Amino acid sequence: MRKRLPLGPAVLDPVGFALTQDDRRRLLHPATGGVILFAHNFQSCDQLAALTAEVRALRTPELFICVDHEGGRVQRFREGFTVLPPMRTVGVAWERDRDAGRRCAQALAYVAAAELAAHGVDFSFAPVLDLDYGASSIIGDRALHFDPNAVGALAAEIVRGFAAAGMQAVGKHFPGHGFAALDSHVGVPRDQRDVAIIMKKDVAPYRAAIQAGLAGIMPAHVIYPKADAEPAGYSRYWLQEVLRGQLGFDGLIFSDDLSMEGASTAGGIPERAQAALAAGCDMVLLCQNPEGQERLLESLASTRFAAPQRAERMRHHGGRDLRKSVAYREALLTLQQLP
Numbered sequence: 217m218r219k220r221l222p223l224g225p226a227v228l229d230p231v232g233f234a235l236t237q238d239d240r241r242r243l244l245h246p247a248t249g250g251v252i253l254f255a256h257n258f259q260s261c262d263q264l265a266a267l268t269a270e271v272r273a274l275r276t277p278e279l280f281i282c283v284d285h286e287g288g289r290v291q292r293f294r295e296g297f298t299v300l301p302p303m304r305t306v307g308v309a310w311e312r313d314r315d316a317g318r319r320c321a322q323a324l325a326y327v328a329a330a331e332l333a334a335h336g337v338d339f340s341f342a343p344v345l346d347l348d349y350g351a352s353s354i355i356g357d358r359a360l361h362f363d364p365n366a367v368g369a370l371a372a373e374i375v376r377g378f379a380a381a382g383m384q385a386v387g388k389h390f391p392g393h394g395f396a397a398l399d400s401h402v403g404v405p406r407d408q409r410d411v412a413i414i415m416k417k418d419v420a421p422y423r424a425a426i427q428a429g430l431a432g433i434m435p436a437h438v439i440y441p442k443a444d445a446e447p448a449g450y451s452r453y454w455l456q457e458v459l460r461g462q463l464g465f466d467g468l469i470f471s472d473d474l475s476m477e478g479a480s481t482a483g484g485i486p487e488r489a490q491a492a493l494a495a496g497c498d499m500v501l502l503c504q505n506p507e508g509q510e511r512l513l514e515s516l517a518s519t520r521f522a523a524p525q526r527a528e529r530m531r532h533h534g535g536r537d538l539r540k541s542v543a544y545r546e547a548l549l550t551l552q553q554l555p
Contacts, residue, residue, distance in 0.1 A: 218276045223249035225493060225521045227282070227470070227501045228509050233259045235270050242509055243274055247516035249499060249527055250280045253337070254292050256504075261296035261335060268336025280530050282386075285328055285340040288357055297331050298548065300324060303344055305554045306370055307361035314369075316553060321360075321370040323550035325377025325385070330538035330547075333383060338532045341434060341470075343374040345387045345421045346394035354399040364417050368424030375428040380543070382534035386432035387425050389472065391454060392418030393436045400437035400478030404447070411443045415458075422463060431467040431529050433459065435497070437478025446495070450482055455496030468526040471500040475508060486515030498523035 224247035230239040242248060251271050258264055272278045284290050288302025306324060310317025328340060345367060346352070348359035360367045375385045389400075391414055396405035407414070422433070435448040435455060444451040449471050459465045471492040472478070474485060482491035485508045489500045498521075502512050521527075538544050 218273060219244060221246060221275045223277055223279070223521055223524055223527055224516065225249055225499045225519060225523075226489075226509075226512055226516055227252050227499055229254055229503045230257055230267070230271075231506060233257060233263050234267060238506065240274065242506075242513060243271065243279060245513045245517075247513045247519060248279065249521060250282060252501060252503060253281065253283045254504065258293045264293065264335045272336065277528070280338045280527065281336060282339050282341060282530075283332065283337055284342075285332060285337075286342045286344060286358060287324060287328070290358060293335075298327050298551070300328060301551070301554050302357040303360045304348070304357035307359075307366060308555045309553070310361065310366055310370060312555070317370060318373045319550050320554055321373035322377035322380070323547035325374040326381050326538075326543065326547040327551060329378045329381030329383035329532075330541075330544050333381065333532045333534070334537050334539055339378075339384050339386065339432070339530055341386045341388060341432075343371050343385060343387060343425075344389070345371055345425060346389060346392050347418055347421075349395045351397045352394050352399075353397070354401065355394050359394055364420035368421035371421050371425040372428035375425055375430050379429060381538055383532050384431035384530050385425070386434055386470065387422060387430050388434035389436035389438070390419075390422060390433050390459060391415075391436070391440070391448060393438055394418065396438045400472070401476050404478050404481060405438045407438055407440050409440070409442065411440070414440060414443075419458070419463070422459075422465075426463055426465050430465075432470060433465060433467065434470045434472050437472050437476055439481075446491070447478060447481060449479065449497060450491040450495045452495050460496065466526075468499065468523060468530060469497045471497045473501045473503045474512070475502055475505045485511050489515060493519070498526055
């Protein structure tokens with residue numbers, strides 16, 4: 217019998233292919249609100265569907281289920297799924313033919329959404345809205361393009377492609393990770409540029425994506441010293457003044473994974489979570505760190521989740537298996553046009 221329990225602000229990953237007793241205990245904690253899956257949670261399509269059904273059966277409202285499924289290097293599920301190309305290929309298609317690039321962007325998102333939803337996943341952390349300055353190895357071909365106008369136009373089509381399949385999109389890594397060379401998984405990157413330049417270039421794609429209906433945003437674990445001494449995910453300037461205020465974004469703000477080195481400036485796991493929530497994040501991710509998840513949940517036990525309606529918006533809508541649709545077949549054919 218499902219436990220009736222309001223959603224909390226923490227997003228966690230299970231340790232394997234099925235839920236352990238410890239997984240269940242953590243996912244039934246009042247501070248938990250969602251589940252993120254990785255390659256270590258995927259063995260086969262049948263196993264994935266069983267795992268997501270197991271997660272959904274735990275509580276009501278159900279925990280939402282998400283994944284990083286961009287394409288290229290960042291695609292957690294492969295066997296039985298369409299192997300998606302890097303986002304860069306969509307930008308290359310745009311350079312050759314802008315209308316074809318737009319169609320490919322929509323098609324990529326539609327195929328990803330149809331396949332994820334068929335296995336019980338609510339949304340993917342995509343698209344990447346970082347600009348490709350040629351500086352960041354962790355971004356690289358995950359970026360659509362170096363031109364903010366191209367990234368904005370293609371990102372808007374990706375948002376629409378997800379939406380056509382009943383899925384919401386999450387843009388990352390706000391306000392932009394493309395200029396900072398250091399990988400935030402292993403260090404604390406800094407982007408020394410003036411704020412005016414970042415706003416003109418890196419933030420521009422977010423305006424287009426938000427206008428197209430972007431429902432979620434993930435800030436970068438990058439420090440922009442000309443704006444704030446804290447990383448964007450801990451910065452009220454970036455999250456409140458710019459994202460909520462200037463851009464008018466009213467969707468869900470997710471922290472990037474708090475186990476990353478780029479998040480270490482705030483201290484331990486509980487301090488990182490409190491810093492992110494205080495700055496304006498609605499939900500906090502902690503991945504592949506069961507011991508840290510225990511400390512996180514304990515620290516959030518009395519924290520009220522401030523954004524249940526925003527979280528509800530992230531759920532996939534529509535029960536039909538879109539892999540049987542004409543639109544899905546046409547989207548697969550469109551993807552074959554990518555270089």
